[in-house]
Structures are given as structure tokens and as C-alpha cells.
Amino acid sequence: MKSQAIIIGGSAGAFNTILSILGQLDKRINIPIVIVLHRLKNTTSSFETILQRNTHYTVKEIEDKEQMRNGMLYTAPADYHVLLEEDYTFSLDVSELVNFSRPSIDVTFESFSAVLKEKCCGILLSGSNHDGAKGLKIMAENKGNTIIQDCNEAEFANMPNAAKTLYDQHKELNTTNIINILNNECY
Amino acid sequence: MITLKELDELLFTIKKQFDYDFSDYSKASMLRRIHRFMDIHAMKNAVDLKFELINNPAVFQNFINEIVVNVSEFFRDPSFFKSLQQKVFPYLESYPKINIWSAGCSFGEETYSLNILLKENNLYAKTRIYATDISSNAIERSRKGIYDNTNFKEYTKNYYECGGKESLNDYFVSDPRHSMIHSEFKQNILFSNHNLVADGVFKECQLILCRNVLIYFNSNLQNKALELFYQSLPIHGFLAIGKKESLRFSSVYENFKEIDREEKIYQKIK
Ligand SMILES: C[S@@+](CC[C@H](N)C(=O)[O-])C[C@H]1O[C@@H](n2cnc3c(N)ncnc32)[C@H](O)[C@@H]1O
Numbered sequence: 532m533k534s535q536a537i538i539i540g541g542s543a544g545a546f547n548t549i550l551s552i553l554g555q556l557d558k559r560i561n562i563p564i565v566i567v568l569h570r571l572k573n574t575t576s577s578f579e580t581i582l583q584r585n586t587h588y589t590v591k592e593i594e595d596k597e598q599m600r601n602g603m604l605y606t607a608p609a610d611y612h613v614l615l616e617e618d619y620t621f622s623l624d625v626s627e628l629v630n631f632s633r634p635s636i637d638v639t640f641e642s643f644s645a646v647l648k649e650k651c652c653g654i655l656l657s658g659s660n661h662d663g664a665k666g667l668k669i670m671a672e673n674k675g676n677t678i679i680q681d682c683n684e685a686e687f688a689n690m691p692n693a694a695k696t697l698y699d700q701h702k703e704l705n706t707t708n709i710i711n712i713l714n715n716e717c718y
Numbered sequence: 719m720i721t722l723k724e725l726d727e728l729l730f731t732i733k734k735q736f737d738y739d740f741s742d743y744s745k746a747s748m749l750r751r752i753h754r755f756m757d758i759h760a761m762k763n764a765v766d767l768k769f770e771l772i773n774n775p776a777v778f779q780n781f782i783n784e785i786v787v788n789v790s791e792f793f794r795d796p797s798f799f800k801s802l803q804q805k806v807f808p809y810l811e812s813y814p815k816i817n818i819w820s821a822g823c824s825f826g827e828e829t830y831s832l833n834i835l836l837k838e839n840n841l842y843a844k845t846r847i848y849a850t851d852i853s854s855n856a857i858e859r860s861r862k863g864i865y866d867n868t869n870f871k872e873y874t875k876n877y878y879e880c881g882g883k884e885s886l887n888d889y890f891v892s893d894p895r896h897s898m899i900h901s902e903f904k905q906n907i908l909f910s911n912h913n914l915v916a917d918g919v920f921k922e923c924q925l926i927l928c929r930n931v932l933i934y935f936n937s938n939l940q941n942k943a944l945e946l947f948y949q950s951l952p953i954h955g956f957l958a959i960g961k962k963e964s965l966r967f968s969s970v971y972e973n974f975k976e977i978d979r980e981e982k983i984y985q986k987i988k
Contacts, residue, residue, distance in 0.1 A: 595933045595963050596940065608962050614746035616936070617722060622744040623933045623962050626751070626787040642746050645722065 534652040534676060534717060536562060536599065538643050540636030540666075542569040542658025544686025549656065551706050553586040553604070557714040563599045564588060567607040567639045569632050569658070579606060595623045607634035614642040630662040640666025649674035652717070654709060655701075656680045658690030668698040678712065681705040719753050724764040728752070731768060736778060739915050740785075742939035751785040758784070783855040787934065790824040791869065792886075793831045794929070795961050796879035801981040802832075803881060806956050807839050810924060816845040819923040819950065821914060822931030823849035826860030826899075831877075832927065833903045834889055838882070842906065848921055850912030860909045863899035865890075870897065914943045919950045926951060930960040937967050944968045951986045958983045 541549060545568060553564075570578065583590040588604035599605070599619045607613045611623040612634050629635035640653050640663060653670045655663045657680055671677040677700075679691035684705045694701060704712065720728070725748060729740050740748065752767070759777075761767045770777045793799050810816050820829040829849040836842045851857055870886070877886045890897035912920070914931070926947050932940045940963075947957050948970040957974065959982045965971045974984040 593962070595960075596937050596967060597964075611933075611962060614744065614750070616744060616746050620937075622746050624744075624747050624750070624787065625789050625930050625933070626747075627789055638750070642750070645749065646746075 533650065534562060535647050535650040536643065537564045537652045537654065537713065537717065538567070538639060539564065539654045539656065540567045540640065540658075540663040540690075541656035542632075542636075542660060542662065542687070542690060544657035544659075545680075548680065548685075548706055550581070550585045552654075552710055552713070553582065553588070555710045555714075556586070557718050558587050560713065560717045561588070561602045562717055563601060564604045565593075565599075565607070565613065565639065565643070566604065567613060567634050567636045569634070569636075569662070570609050582606070593621050593623065596620050607639065609634075612638040614638070615646045617646055619646075630660055632660070632662050636663035637666035641669050644670040644673045644675055647675070652676040652678070652713075654678045654680075655691055655694050657685035657687045659687040660689060661693040663690055664693040664697045667694045667701060671698055671700060676716070677701045678709060679703050680709070719756065720749070720764045720767070722749065725749055725752065728764060728768060732771070735772060738782065738913075742915070742936050742942075744934050744936060747787070747934055748785065751787065755781060755784050779854070783853045786853050786856075788824045788853065788856055790827040790930075791876070792827045792865075792873035793876035793880050793882075794828065795981070796876045798929075798958070798961065798981045798983075799831065799835060799876075799880035801978045801983060802958065803835055803839060805977050806925060806958075806983060807835075807841060809954070809956070810841060810845075813924055814844065816841065816925070817921055817923040818845060818847045819921070819926045819928075820847060820849040821851075821912070821926060821928040821947075823851050823860055823909070824856055825865075826863055826909070827865070828927065828929065829860065829907060829909075830863065830899050830903055833907065834877075834882075834886075835880075837903070838884065845906055847907045848923065849907055849909045851909075852911070852913045852915075854911055857909050857911055861904070863904060864896050865898075867892065867895055867897055914946065915939065919946060921950065922952055923950055923955065924952065925956045925958070927958045928960075929958060930963075932959060932963045941968045941970075944970050948973060948986065953986055953988070955986050956983060957986065 579590050590604045593605045614622040679694045679701045682688040733739050823829045874886045975987045977983040
């Protein structure tokens with residue numbers, strides 16, 4: 532089943548991988564991409580600007596109740612969890628940190644999976660904590676397409692490793708193969 | 719755990735049985751909060767939950783207090799409080815008496831932060847603050863004004879970032895674990911229960927703060943709440959919403975002027 536959205540979760544060491552993936556994505560792909568990256572609060576970073584230089588998508592930080600659209604690449608704002616509603620609008624949430632994180636990758640994976648079921652693709656990249664493992668498992672159980680970065684390639688393997696330990700049926704792929712699978716399956 | 723469909727049924731039952739209408743809340747957030755509640759209370763499915771809610775009144779009150787998100791902090795988004803002092807306080811000065819509504823005040827962090835800044839800007843004496851929340855637990859906690867010390871390092875940092883000149887600790891009485899806000903900061907605040915879904919205008923206010931509350935509503939209910947704020951403001955009154963919230967989708971959008979686009983501070987112009 533074709534995915535309706537790609538959700539990428541990453542922490543320490545994930546940023547360059549994200550740039551490589553975006554840069555080599557087939558230009559005809561336009562399903563929404565949502566990026567949940569752990570970052571510091573109360574700082575304005577040039578994160579979105581750098582992403583914009585590396586993608587054919589339009590990059591935008593998520594605003595509450597905004598409609599999720601094709602051709603858009605969304606980033607989770609610092610200090611908010613990102614949820615998806617049944618009408619494909621985003622909701623933001625300031626509830627407790629999850630895995631010491633807000634935004635938490637687990638929260639977004641789980642929420643998107645509840646709405647999109649098998650029609651979503653979750654990718655978990657490098658990071659030095661355990662965020663994302665639980666959410667990716669839920670996504671896999673809902674028959675979504677779940678991918679973790681090759682633990683040998685990831686700069687910090689804890690995060691993909693935790694996902695693998697919790698559930699051993701995710702596709703474990705290096706950056707080149709992540710790009711290939713997206714180019715084959717998302718267009 | 720429960721599905722989105724069971725959630726709809728549950729919210730319908732709650733509305734009929736208890737007259738609390740959560741049907742226009744964000745479903746995605748409700749689902750998370752209800753799962754959390756069920757986890758804490760070792761409930762396995764929708765049937766368990768419904769049974770407990772209907773047969774045990776204490777559980778229901780607890781349910782209300784726990785499905786809302788009370789997470790807050792002192793001087794959340796320092797850049798907002800800085801802008802408020804620079805762009806709104808000078809206007810407020812011109813009024814002989816100032817009413818402020820802090821809607822969705824949680825445990826009082828935002829309201830007391832505001833009050834500290836009013837004091838430092840010599841506006842305190844002529845200001846009355848109405849601080850409201852749907853949760854009775856939140857109102858009780860706000861009245862007490864007691865906070866865990868663990869987060870004070872961050873609060874102090876926030877306080878300085880928004881331009882505070884004193885020592886934040888001086889505004890509290892502390893023991894090794896807790897800090898209580900000085901009673902003088904409670905005197906001009908009236909904390910009370912108010913439900914933005916069901917209750918109406920209660921006072922004209924020159925400034926309304928409703929931050930990180932609207933994110934828990936769907937667009938329909940956001941619009942309703944914003945209309946309520948519109949009605950509670952005089953011409954030239956100010957409205958501040960959360961940093962990632964928007965007036966754009968609401969029917970009153972045209973009636974406001976942007977005072978600070980980033981910090982989401984607006985002024986009613988018609
Ligand atoms: C996340 S807190 C926001 C606290 C503070 N304003 C801030 O920005 O840090 C949201 C608050 O909105 C309150 N709330 C939720 N639904 C409400 C309603 N229908 N009427 C009034 N308050 C409500 C909750 O009880 C909670 O205290």
C-alpha cells in the first residue's frame with residue numbers, strides 16, 4: 532500500500548543523513564515528509580534554511596491545526612510534540628517530555644500510525660537515546676513501512692539499536708538503500 | 719487501549735452523563751491523555767474505563783484533572799514576556815485600572831510570571847488578574863502557589879532572558895524542596911473555574927493571555943474561544959496566544975492587528 536506520509540525521526544548524528552536522503556530523493560516524489568529532530572528549546576536555528584537548500588520540497592515548521600499537504604516538508608517545532616488528526620491536520624502538544632524529549636519521536640510515530648495505519652513510512656536514524664523505538668514498533672504492528680538506519684553506519688547506534696531490540700522486523704538499511712527504497716516505493 | 723472510534727463513543731457518553739463536552743477537543747491529544755489515564759489506573763479497555771467513570775464520581779473528577787495538560791513553566795518563551803513588556807505594557811499604563819484575563823492558567827506559573835513583571839513595571843497596583851482554568855485541581859494548586867525547586871534553575875534563566883532585573887528567588891519563600899510565591903503576588907489575582915467550551919464572557923479585560931490551550935481544541939472550538947476573547951476585549955485591547963497557535967483560521971482574524979507576529983500578540987482594532 533502506498534504511503535501517505537514519510538516520518539523521519541533523528542537525534543545526535545542524524546542531520547547529515549537527513550540532508551543526504553533529501554538531496555537524492557526522486558524529484559517526482561511529493562508525499563508529505565515530517566521530520567522530528569531533537570533540538571534545543573528557545574534557540575532559533577538555521578535548521579529549516581539548511582534543509583530548504585537541499586530539497587525540492589517546501590520546508591516549513593509546523594503550526595497548530597495546519598493541513599498536511601503534498602510537496603511540503605514539515606519540521607517539528609522545538610518544545611512541542613507533534614500529533615496527527617483524522618482530517619490530516621497537525622496538532623501540537625506541550626504535555627510531559629517523553630524519553631526526556633519534546634518533540635518526542637515515539638509520540639509522533641504513534642499518533643501518525645493511529646491515523647494512517649499501513650499508509651505511512653517511518654524512518655529512525657542515528658541518536659544516543661531510546662526515543663522512537665516504541666513508536667516504530669507500533670507502526671510496524673499497524674503494517675506501516677518501518678526502516679531503521681544501519682547500526683554500523685549510524686554515528687550513534689543507540690536509537691536504531693533500541694528499535695531493533697524491541698522489534699526485529701524493521702528493515703535495517705544504510706543511507707544509500709534508504710534512498711533507493713523511498714525512490715522505488717514512494718513514487 | 720482504545721481506538722479513535724471508541725473515543726468518539728466515550729466522549730459522547732461523557733457529554734450526556736456529566737455535561738462536559740470534549741467532542742471538539744483534539745482527538746489525537748485526547749487519545750494520548752486517555753491512554754495515559756488508563757495506564758495509571760490499570761484499566762485495560764474502553765469498557766473498563768466507561769464503567770469506572772459512570773459508577774465512581776471521584777474517578778470522573780480525577781479524569782478531568784488528568785486528561786487536560788497542565789504542563790507549564792515560569793516565563794515560558796522568555797521572548798514573549800520580553801515583547802509583552804516592550805509592546806503592550808506602555809499601552810496599559812494609560813488606563814486608570816487594568817483587568818487581565820489569564821485563561822487556562824494551569825498551576826499559576828504564567829499568571830505569577832506576569833504579575834512579577836507587572837510589579838517590576840509599576841503596573842501592579844492598578845491591575846486585577848482573573849486567572850481561570852477548567853480543572854479544579856489546577857485552580858487549587860494555583861491558589862497555593864507552591865512549586866518544586868527542581869525547575870528553578872530554568873525559571874531563573876527564563877526570567878533573565880525576558881529582561882528581569884531582580885533575583886527571582888526573592889519573590890519566593892523556599893524550603894529545600896519547594897518554593898512558595900510571596901503572598902503579595904496573590905492579592906490582586908482571582909483564581910476561578912471557567913470552562914472555555916461552555917462558559918461565557920465575565921468581565922471586560924484589556925489584556926487576555928491564552929497560551930498553549932487552543933492547541934488542545936479543533937479549529938471549530940478554537941474559533942469559538944477566540945470569539946469569546948474578542949467579546950471580552952475593548953477596542954485596542956490585547957490578545958496573546960501560544961507561539962505556535964494561529965488566528966488565521968478564525969472568524970475574528972480581520973478584527974485584530976498584529977503587534978508581534980513571532981510572539982503572537984494581537985490588538986483588537988474593530
Ligand atoms: C498547557 S496548559 C497552558 C498553561 C500556560 N498557559 C502556558 O502556556 O504555559 C493548558 C491549560 O488549559 C486548560 N484547559 C483545557 N481545556 C480548557 C477549557 N475548556 N477551559 C479552560 N481551560 C482549559 C488546562 O486545564 C491546562 O491547565
